Amino acid sequence: MIIGVPGEIKNNENRVALTPGGAAQFIGMGHRVLIEKNAGIGSGFTNEAYQEAGAEIIEDAAKVWADAEMVMKVKEPLPSEYDYFREGLILFTYLHLAAEPSLAQALKDKGVTSIAYETVTEGRTLPLLTPMSEVAGRMAAQIGAQFLEKPKGGKGILLAGVPGVNRGKVTIIGGGVVGTNAAKMAIGLGADVTIIDLSAERLRQLDDIFGNSIKTLMSNPINIAAAVKEADLLICAVLIPGAKAPTLVTEEMVKAMNPGSVIVDVAIDQGGIVETVDHITTHDNPTYEKYGVLHYAVANMPGAVPRTSTMALTNVTVPYALQIANKGVVRAIHDNPSLKAGVNVAKGEITYEAVARDLGHGFVPVEVVFEREFSVN
Ligand SMILES: NC(=O)C1=CN([C@@H]2O[C@H](COP(=O)(O)OP(=O)(O)OC[C@H]3O[C@@H](n4cnc5c(N)ncnc54)[C@H](O)[C@@H]3O)[C@@H](O)[C@H]2O)C=CC1
Ligand SMILES: CC(=O)C(=O)O
Numbered sequence: 001m002i003i004g005v006p007g008e009i010k011n012n013e014n015r016v017a018l019t020p021g022g023a024a025q026f027i028g029m030g031h032r033v034l035i036e037k038n039a040g041i042g043s044g045f046t047n048e049a050y051q052e053a054g055a056e057i058i059e060d061a062a063k064v065w066a067d068a069e070m071v072m073k074v075k076e077p078l079p080s081e082y083d084y085f086r087e088g089l090i091l092f093t094y095l096h097l098a099a100e101p102s103l104a105q106a107l108k109d110k111g112v113t114s115i116a117y118e119t120v121t122e123g124r125t126l127p128l129l130t131p132m133s134e135v136a137g138r139m140a141a142q143i144g145a146q147f148l149e150k151p152k153g154g155k156g157i158l159l160a161g162v163p164g165v166n167r168g169k170v171t172i173i174g175g176g177v178v179g180t181n182a183a184k185m186a187i188g189l190g191a192d193v194t195i196i197d198l199s200a201e202r203l204r205q206l207d208d209i210f211g212n213s214i215k216t217l218m219s220n221p222i223n224i225a226a227a228v229k230e231a232d233l234l235i236c237a238v239l240i241p242g243a244k245a246p247t248l249v250t251e252e253m254v255k256a257m258n259p260g261s262v263i264v265d266v267a268i269d270q271g272g273i274v275e276t277v278d279h280i281t282t283h284d285n286p287t288y289e290k291y292g293v294l295h296y297a298v299a300n301m302p303g304a305v306p307r308t309s310t311m312a313l314t315n316v317t318v319p320y321a322l323q324i325a326n327k328g329v330v331r332a333i334h335d336n337p338s339l340k341a342g343v344n345v346a347k348g349e350i351t352y353e354a355v356a357r358d359l360g361h362g363f364v365p366v367e368v369v370f371e372r373e374f375s376v377n
């Protein structure tokens, strides 16, 4: 198979979908890998390093998209890339379609087989989301701490406090991978940490992991309102896989926060959980202020630490991509239910139920879309 890796074009997105080591794995199995010139530079991988691994460096993105059978990316394609879509192309990347209706429509219209990293599912885990959630969770505490500093627009508190002065309060809504990693860092910074989740089982696990260093609360509007009001730093980390994120923090709750408090809405890539987060922000211009509260809503947080993130992401994506390259996409999704759960759009249909529901499109299961191919496989 010919695998194409265009450079990322989102604001300050310095990750790349394959390392030279990852490229070498495909080439060792007889595949061709096309890398857009300089696509790896932001992550510290030179064109020469890819060439030494056996990959071909291609001058422009259009040719990578045109010649590849499978395009591997990091972030969802932006509108300027929609013209590259074509029938039969395999696209393997983060898609976040519930928050990207125009992208979903373009993938349908052009018949792209679109596999979203964020819905590949193994048991109860999302193995291709996990490493980036680890990165974003760890960053969320670190970024929140910075924006609480006065020169950055915050209220001017140190999360650790000092002897004789209170520690800062961090409220984390959603105690999954992002929430757990944010908690690790916030505890390390010395903050007073509360985690809210909807799952009693998850709250029990968090209590086992962190013991007395955190407080846990069941997710309901009253607990959320109280914990948001007292938070210096609010970290939002809820996920319903594939679906648009629910609005759990209302405008009234934000108004009740103290001026100079900070919200980091990590769930923004699925639309965010805060009513006053009305747009995505960028690494260039990461915050805006509303009701005296700083709002941070960057949808590609790991893009700011590309060296770590590219390696962490490709560690997990390459084994799945190799299955697609070695077996062909139909056979690979037929044989592997985890990969099948990643298929969001195929043959002009939305094949992931939560995405179809949230976008108001019809839903057609993967098995139905590929009924004929599966029956002969
Ligand atoms: N902005 C960025 O750069 C990045 C964003 N993310 C996003 O962060 C979000 C969280 O991801 P993960 O932690 O990996 O998901 P996860 O599935 O590990 O955790 C989500 C948690 O939310 C909880 N939850 C669901 N409904 C809830 C409710 N109503 N109230 C409270 N808790 C609720 C679940 O029980 C679960 O523990 C996702 O939207 C993910 O795409 C991840 C990486 C980077
Ligand atoms: C998960 C995601 O959206 C990211 O890593 O950018």
Ligand SMILES: [Mg+2]
Residues within 6 Å of the ligand: 076, 096, 269, 299
């Ligand atoms: Mg996005």
